[in-house]
Amino acid sequence: MAKKKIAVIFGGMSNEHDISLISASNVINNLDKSKYEVIPIGITRKGRWYFFPGDVEEIKQDTWEINTDNVPAAILPDPLYRGIATLTGNEINIIKVDCVFPVLHGKYGEDGTIQGLLDMAKIPYVGCGCFASAACMDKEFAHVICEYHGIRMARYRSILQKDLGNLDSICDRIVDELDFPLFVKPACSGSSVGVNKATRFEDLKNAIKFAFTHDKKVIVEEYIKGREIECAVLGSENPFSSEPGEIVSCNDFYDYDAKYIMGTSRLAIPADISPAAAKELKDTAVKAFKVLGCFGLSRVDFFLADNDTVYLNEINTMPGFTSISMYPKLMENFGIGYSELLDKLIDLAEERITR
Numbered sequence: 001m002a003k004k005k006i007a008v009i010f011g012g013m014s015n016e017h018d019i020s021l022i023s024a025s026n027v028i029n030n031l032d033k034s035k036y037e038v039i040p041i042g043i044t045r046k047g048r049w050y051f052f053p054g055d056v057e058e059i060k061q062d063t064w065e066i067n068t069d070n071v072p073a074a075i076l077p078d079p080l081y082r083g084i085a086t087l088t089g090n091e092i093n094i095i096k097v098d099c100v101f102p103v104l105h106g107k108y109g110e111d112g113t114i115q116g117l118l119d120m121a122k123i124p125y126v127g128c129g130c131f132a133s134a135a136c137m138d139k140e141f142a143h144v145i146c147e148y149h150g151i152r153m154a155r156y157r158s159i160l161q162k163d164l165g166n167l168d169s170i171c172d173r174i175v176d177e178l179d180f181p182l183f184v185k186p187a188c189s190g191s192s193v194g195v196n197k198a199t200r201f202e203d204l205k206n207a208i209k210f211a212f213t214h215d216k217k218v219i220v221e222e223y224i225k226g227r228e229i230e231c232a233v234l235g236s237e238n239p240f241s242s243e244p245g246e247i248v249s250c251n252d253f254y255d256y257d258a259k260y261i262m263g264t265s266r267l268a269i270p271a272d273i274s275p276a277a278a279k280e281l282k283d284t285a286v287k288a289f290k291v292l293g294c295f296g297l298s299r300v301d302f303f304l305a306d307n308d309t310v311y312l313n314e315i316n317t318m319p320g321f322t323s324i325s326m327y328p329k330l331m332e333n334f335g336i337g338y339s340e341l342l343d344k345l346i347d348l349a350e351e352r353i354t355r
Contacts, residue, residue: 003037004098011043014106023321024103025060030338079122100125110318111137124349128317132293136315139219149291154221161216181223186215226305231285232330241282242330246271277308299327
């Protein structure tokens with residue numbers, strides 16, 4: 001049987017470029033080479049696309065861009081081709097692909113943009129579709145949809161960059177409506193990039209200004225005192241959730257440094273919580289997955305308050321696939337190993353194109 005050609009796209013123009021490289025190198029290393037021919041496609045921080053023929057370790061070490069054998073590449077939106085175009089000199093070659101695995105985190109990769117391109121090209125791809133990716137990426141829209149469907153979340157307010165001239169009055173209003181401490185987040189970012197905790201008025205102002213360096217919209221949420229719990233959801237029309245896992249952060253909260261730099265945070269899988277809380281978390285994870293129109297996979301993040309009240313935090317439509325990432329570890333605990341998980345995700349991608 002001929003091997004399936006899987007284009008793994010990595011890098012990208014978001015502030016999560018570095019995490020994508022680590023995730024993608026793990027994905028490539030764990031794809032069963034007896035089943036798949038991997039076509040690595042890298043996107044630079046400036047948005048240049050290349051077919052990368054080098055060693056996977058160059059991706060992980062962020063040296064892939066200087067490989068002299070890189071070839072300019074692009075996805076053709078015309079469904080006639082259903083593949084990757086590469087440009088060598090004046091010659092254009094088409095590499096037909098069976099599936100794309102967009103291991104991209106953040107803007108231009110997890111927000112519906114590349115999903116829309118792949119939909120136009122009619123190329124099967126791993127993960128959520130255009131709408132679900134966009135809705136989950138924008139924390140305000142995720143709030144609106146989930147809360148409409150009765151899913152409990154932290155109270156929040158949103159601020160647009162054009163309103164920065166009125167920052168003092170906006171902060172006054174936020175403080176009147178929400179209590180300190182507050183969490184300030186770029187509306188469309190992940191990996192806790194640009195997130196800060198504010199405990200007083202000046203902290204709030206500075207955190208908002210900093211968040212605007214990452215996005216044009218900022219979300220301010222009330223603090224939920226509780227444990228950080230995550231569920232991994234897999235499937236299509238009848239998805240299922242893993243058992244919940246807990247993040248025990250080495251920092252005040254699970255920020256970027258706690259995730260990827262300091263390395264002393266730990267994961268408790270499964271989480272040591274009551275059976276009733278575990279059931280509610282799993283049920284809510286599946287409900288959120290469905291109401292947002294997710295497909296394939298998502299990691300659903302929660303806060304579990306001391307009285308076992310469940311609050312949805314956010315949904316990640318292309319969660320990390322690094323060696324320390326919660327999603328593959330939760331699935332492994334469920335009995336689905338890393339390589340088998342990748343097989344299932346590719347099967348789901350092919351299922352969607354035939355529906």
